Amino acid sequence: MKTIRNKILEFVLLLQSGKSIFNELNKLKKYEKQSINENLKTQQKNLEKILLYSWKYVPYYKKILEEAKVVVNEEILLENFHQVKILDKEILANNFNSLITTNKKFRRNMYTNYSGGSTGTPTKFIQAQHYRIREMAAKWYYYTLINSFPCKHIKLWGSERDIIQAKFSIRSRMMNFLQQRKILNSFQMTQKNMFDYTNEINKYKPIIIEAYAQSIYELAIFIKNNNLKIFSPEGIIASAGTLYPSMKKLIEDVFQCVVLNRYGTREVGDVACSCEKNQGLHMNIINNYIEILDDNLQPAEPGEIGQIYITKLTNFTMPLIRYKIGDLGIPSKNTECGCGRGFPLLEFVEGREMSVFKTKDGTIVPAEFFIHFIGVVFNKGIISKFQVIQNDYDKITIKYILQERENLDGYKKQISYAIRRVMGEDCQIFWREVDQIPNLPSGKYLYTLSEIQ
Numbered sequence: 492m493k494t495i496r497n498k499i500l501e502f503v504l505l506l507q508s509g510k511s512i513f514n515e516l517n518k519l520k521k522y523e524k525q526s527i528n529e530n531l532k533t534q535q536k537n538l539e540k541i542l543l544y545s546w547k548y549v550p551y552y553k554k555i556l557e558e559a560k561v562v563v564n565e566e567i568l569l570e571n572f573h574q575v576k577i578l579d580k581e582i583l584a585n586n587f588n589s590l591i592t593t594n595k596k597f598r599r600n601m602y603t604n605y606s607g608g609s610t611g612t613p614t615k616f617i618q619a620q621h622y623r624i625r626e627m628a629a630k631w632y633y634y635t636l637i638n639s640f641p642c643k644h645i646k647l648w649g650s651e652r653d654i655i656q657a658k659f660s661i662r663s664r665m666m667n668f669l670q671q672r673k674i675l676n677s678f679q680m681t682q683k684n685m686f687d688y689t690n691e692i693n694k695y696k697p698i699i700i701e702a703y704a705q706s707i708y709e710l711a712i713f714i715k716n717n718n719l720k721i722f723s724p725e726g727i728i729a730s731a732g733t734l735y736p737s738m739k740k741l742i743e744d745v746f747q748c749v750v751l752n753r754y755g756t757r758e759v760g761d762v763a764c765s766c767e768k769n770q771g772l773h774m775n776i777i778n779n780y781i782e783i784l785d786d787n788l789q790p791a792e793p794g795e796i797g798q799i800y801i802t803k804l805t806n807f808t809m810p811l812i813r814y815k816i817g818d819l820g821i822p823s824k825n826t827e828c829g830c831g832r833g834f835p836l837l838e839f840v841e842g843r844e845m846s847v848f849k850t851k852d853g854t855i856v857p858a859e860f861f862i863h864f865i866g867v868v869f870n871k872g873i874i875s876k877f878q879v880i881q882n883d884y885d886k887i888t889i890k891y892i893l894q895e896r897e898n899l900d901g902y903k904k905q906i907s908y909a910i911r912r913v914m915g916e917d918c919q920i921f922w923r924e925v926d927q928i929p930n931l932p933s934g935k936y937l938y939t940l941s942e943i944q
């Protein structure tokens with residue numbers, strides 16, 4: 492039953508997007524009950540729809556889809572889909588304007604979004620409100636794997652508030668209230684704050700905790716080492732960064748609840764999440780067409796690792812087709828989960844490779860802090876790639892590849908300020924302009940690297 496709070500929330504979101512968030516969520520709940528095969532048919536229809544649409548309204552794709560023979564005489568030939576040219580971050584940046592739709596309807600309420608990028612490459616892209624609501628429902632759907640949603644929840648998440656002295660806007664405070672959400676800033680995990688966060692959780696008694704995988708893991712270690720009592724929510728959703736089985740186990744032991752592993756990025760939203768059965772991650776195949784391909788762009792075998800490519804089926808403003816996210820995944824041997832939900836499984840996703848930073852006084856600084864500030868908050872197209880290295884407790888080196896020299900000094904100043912706010916005022920920051928930043932031998936990119944043992 493909808494509470495008054497939910498009705499207000501629905502109304503506020505409806506005004507912005509023209510769509511009811513609860514309707515969108517209910518649709519996904521309906522798909523959940525259908526068979527995987529039925530949902531695959533819907534996925535195919537959605538894929539055909541975005542392809543035809545992109546051919547008609549997105550200048551970049553007209554030629555690409557014709558060349559691949561995916562659109563012939565206004566007909567979609569899906570059997571040729573594998574011939575569509577891959578979209579990577581560089582191609583996206585170089586064809587930015589021609590990737591935006593010419594269709595007025597989908598240009599309404601569009602906004603620019605940024606990602607720290609999974610390959611160390613900050614990325615800019617366009618989304619709009621129609622997309623935002625469907626993706627918000629997709630996020631909510633994953634909460635419902637634990638409990639009906641909205642419900643009381645705590646988000647241990649990065650927030651630039653307090654760091655650059657921004658305040659929560661009235662709007663975000665209202666949204667927190669309407670969604671029954673409390674935010675604990677994972678960019679400021681000092682020893683004192685971790686005590687406070689533990690108390691906040693005990694006081695608020697959230698039904699769900701949503702957190703950066705690294706941050707909730709560090710908080711769990713803190714609670715365990717200090718023998719603190721902690722309220723047990725119904726479930727925890729860990730996201731952003733790889734949740735390794737040993738991390739998952741420790742979080743489960745400390746919080747005494749199920750821990751779900753959710754995968755998503757700012758470019759494509761939340762695309763997969765494990766359930767209580769822990770047999771893999773349920774892919775949202777209604778909103779996404781996900782491919783895991785080997786180096787020759789052939790489908791990776793079940794159990795084998797490959798690059799993840801996503802075709803977003805909900806973004807009609809800047810469609811992303813066969814977009815190379817930069818994360819690695821493993822197709823599942825068994826796509827059906829013991830829970831019976833109609834969304835097929837992905838075995839594992841290995842997201843960003845990164846180290847957590849620690850200061851001498853025990854403050855934990857997640858890698859997302861750097862990705863967020865360098866790639867999102869201050870991303871003005873000044874650098875094209877970066878890597879942050881902690882050489883010592885109070886010494887940081889930032890390697891970067893320069894894109895645009897103008898405003899570089901101001902950019903460095905802003906980032907240095909933000910870093911000293913969390914790492915300590917006497918933290919030394921060295922900027923090193925380089926020509927390239929090599930990948931790891933595994934082919935993965937290391938964003939942050941701590942040299943402290």
Ligand SMILES: [Zn+2]
Binds near residue numbers: 765766828829831
């Ligand atoms: Zn399941």
